[in-house]
Amino acid sequence: MKLKMILLAVFAAGLLASIAIAKPPPGKGSTTSTVTTATTTTAAPKKVLVCHKVAKGKYVLLSVAKKSAPARLKKTGDVLAVNGTCPGPIQGHTGTTTTATTTTTP
Numbered sequence: 251m252k253l254k255m256i257l258l259a260v261f262a263a264g265l266l267a268s269i270a271i272a273k274p275p276p277g278k279g280s281t282t283s284t285v286t287t288a289t290t291t292t293a294a295p296k297k298v299l300v301c302h303k304v305a306k307g308k309y310v311l312l313s314v315a316k317k318s319a320p321a322r323l324k325k326t327g328d329v330l331a332v333n334g335t336c337p338g339p340i341q342g343h344t345g346t347t348t349t350a351t352t353t354t355t356p
Contacts, residue, residue, distance in 0.1 A: 303327030
């Protein structure tokens with residue numbers, strides 16, 4: 251019986267000590283105010299746009315991790331996108347070249 255009373259007393263003392271040490275939850279407890287300042291920083295983008303060259307001189311726009319871009323650019327024909335667009339054929343160019351010769355006779 252004495253052992254149970256001692257264990258109960260130790261348990262109660264530990265419980266009261268933990269309550270006394272514990273912090274109150276946010277918004278509860280003391281009314282002291284704290285001032286925090288926040289600074290905003292813009293993180294560098296984690297992805298970059300790469301143009302992957304496919305058949306017939308066309309490109310496909312890919313979004314790749316910034317760390318993998320150098321390896322991607324080592325591939326033949328892959329380039330970084332400029333203003334979010336890939337290079338393409340000149341407008342009105344169909345991919346074939348035709349030449350016309352004219353001769354005039356006096």
